Structures are given as structure tokens and as C-alpha cells.
């Protein structure tokens with residue numbers, strides 16, 4: 288009985304956190320379990336003995352156990368907790384490719400959809416998480432960019448993807464987390480960084496096994512350089528001259544290459560971490576010897592590692608991936624000029640889990656052209672710049 292009373296108190300307290308001005312972020316009144324801090328959990332457990340906080344916290348974070356399966360709690364408390372500590376991710380579909388890559392399509396409490404990809408290698412596993420539902424950056428060749436922006440994810444929604452992937456990877460250790468799923472992590476800076484801290488502090492994954500990938504949000508890279516945890520930084524470059532990059536990565540019109548390289552160099556100096564450049568090789572667009580020479584000129588002074596991947600085809604973009612001979616020639620050129628380069632294996636292609644193919648919100652997909660003078664309004668809005676737009680679709684974070 289006592290625990291039932293406490294659980295009632297718990298529910299009341301919990302609702303306080305959902306109120307405007309409360310600490311835990313809420314989405315349409317729902318708090319993701321992994322958004323709660325330990326103190327919030329302790330306070331919310333109210334009259335329950337102090338050890339309960341530890342008990343619930345550890346099961347949630349260390350084992351990914353949800354309240355209904357916390358069999359060491361009194362049944363009534365468990366049932367009450369199950370009403371409020373609920374998963375933010377509902378599995379809509381899960382597919383497994385021939386190379387054991389697992390892709391989930393999740394639905395969030397407000398109906399937004401995101402994807403997570405788990406890549407399994409001998410003895411270890413890497414999860415690729417989404418940081419936003421959709422993306423406002425509008426890179427022409429990227430499926431998520433083609434589908435547009437829905438909303439930012441909360442910290443807890445990002446963390447829960449890692450917790451789910453860790454369970455699926457067992458008995459292999461989930462060793463690496465890469466922010467290379469849907470969305471632009473640095474356009475959702477605070478929640479992304481909150482997730483990095485929680486993944487590090489509570490899931491025990493070290494900073495050097497966490498990689499934040501950005502299309503080049505310079506303001507975000509500069510903030511990242513001030514943080515304590517030295518995560519790896521990957522920059523999706525794809526073009527090493529402004530004229531071309533303006534066309535395929537519209538954000539370049541806001542942060543041209545000279546500014547972006549300045550921020551990269553600041554990051555490398557501050558963190559002493561390996562910087563990498565991502566380069567999706569597009570047949571006849573960015574795969575010539577001249578492109579390789581321009582890339583080498585940017586990569587060498589920064590000691591950047593280049594990850595080359597032949598473009599994965601997406602419905603809204605006409606370009607195709609460079610054929611294998613061209614990929615070899617491009618990498619050969621880079622290496623002959625002293626640049627560290629690897630060709631990234633294209634995993635999960637048979638289940639559309641490969642880079643840039645994540646497009647869970649495909650409903651809004653529209654073909655894009657590379658033309659245009661300004662960066663898209665949605666991208667400016669996502670970066671916190673004022674934009675006048677009639678009405679907005681989708682949920683907002685309160």
C-alpha cells in the first residue's frame with residue numbers, strides 16, 4: 288500500500304516536470320525516460336526509500352529494463368512507474384540486411400518517425416543515431432535532406448536509440464556511437480550535447496568512441512571546441528571549392544570553405560582529436576583529379592582523414608555513385624599526395640540503411656535541384672536565424 292501511495296506522489300511530481308519552466312524537456316507533455324536526470328528521478332520517487340532511485344536508475348540505464356520488467360520492485364509501484372516511464376521509441380519496422388546491419392524505423396510519441404542503424408563487425412558494434420526527425424540542411428543528394436525537417440529530437444530520444452541498439456548488439460559490446468543518422472546534430476546542439484554527455488557518463492562509452500558528424504555548422508563546431516569531452520568530429524565535405532559545394536551542400540552559402548576550415552582547425556587544435564572529412568563520390572560531379580587535388584589541399588594542413596564513399600542513389604537526386612575504378616583512382620590520388628583515405632564499406636544497402644538513404648518521413652519528399660541563391664529557409668530556421676514563414680508543420684519542443 289505504501290508503495291502505491293508513493294507512486295501516486297510520483298505521478299504528481301512527475302507532472303510538475305512537464306510544466307513550462309520545469310527541468311526535463313517535454314514533447315507535447317511527454318517526457319522521454321532517458322531525459323530524466325537522476326535527481327529528478329529521486330525527487331519524483333518521493334516517499335520511496337532512497338535506494339529505489341538507484342534500483343530504478345541502474346535497471347533503466349545499465350540494462351535498458353523498462354518498469355514492467357523491474358521484477359524486484361513491488362508490483363504496484365512497478366505498474367505505476369510503467370505508466371510514466373515509457374519508451375519514447377515505438378518500433379514500427381526492423382529490418383536486418385545480409386551483412387547483419389539492423390535498421391529500425393521508430394515512431395515518436397507525436398507520430399514523427401526516425402531511423403537508427405546498427406552495424407555489426409566481428410567482436411564489436413557501432414550505432415548510427417538520428418538527431419532530428421528529418422533535416423533542414425537540404426543537401427541535394429541526401430534522402431533525409433530531400434524529405435525536409437520535422438523536428439528536433441530530445442536528448443532522451445537520442446539516448447534511447449543507443450540503449451535499444453546496445454540490447455540488440457549483445458553479446459557484442461556496443462563500442463561506437465556515430466551521429467550520422469537523420470538530421471544535423473549541430474543544428475540541435477544542446478540536445479545533441481546532452482546526449483553525448485549521457486552516453487559518456489551513464490552508458491560508459493568514451494568520448495573517443497563518439498563521433499559527431501556535421502555538414503559544417505561552424506557556430507556548432509566552435510561550441511564543440513569549448514566542451515570538455517573530446518569527441519571525434521566528422522565534416523561532410525563532398526566538395527572542396529565553394530562554387531561546387533554551394534550547389535550540393537546549400538549550407539556552404541552561409542559558411543564558405545575558408546570559414547569552415549578555420550573552425551575545423553580550431554577544433555583540431557583544441558581537442559587533439561582526429562578530424563575526418565566525408566566525401567560521397569558522385570560520378571562526374573566531384574570525382575575528378577582536380578577534385579582530389581583540391582581536397583588534398585584542404586585535408587593535408589589539418590591532418591584530416593578522408594572517408595570516401597560512392598554515392599548511394601536516392602529518389603530525389605539524379606547523380607549516381609562513381610564506379611569502382613573511379614573510386615580507386617580518386618583514393619589513389621589522395622594517398623599518393625600523402626592524405627589518409629579509406630573507402631567506407633557500403634553497409635546495409637539491401638535494406639536502404641546506407642548513408643543518406645534514411646528517409647522515414649518520405650511523405651514530404653520532393654525532387655531538389657542544386658540551383659538557388661540563398662540557404663533554404665528551413666535551414667536558417669534550424670540554425671536559430673529569424674525567418675518569416677507562414678505557419679509551421681510538426682510538433683515543437685516546449
Ligand code: SAH
Pocket residue numbers: 426428429430466467468469470471472500501502521522523565566567596597598599600601642643644
Ligand atoms: N547531417 C550530418 C549527419 C547525417 S548524414 C552530416 O551531414 O554530416 C551522414 C553522412 O552521410 C554525411 O556525410 C552525409 O553527407 C552522407 N550522405 C548523405 N547522403 C548520402 C548519399 N546519398 N550517399 C552517400 N553518403 C551520403
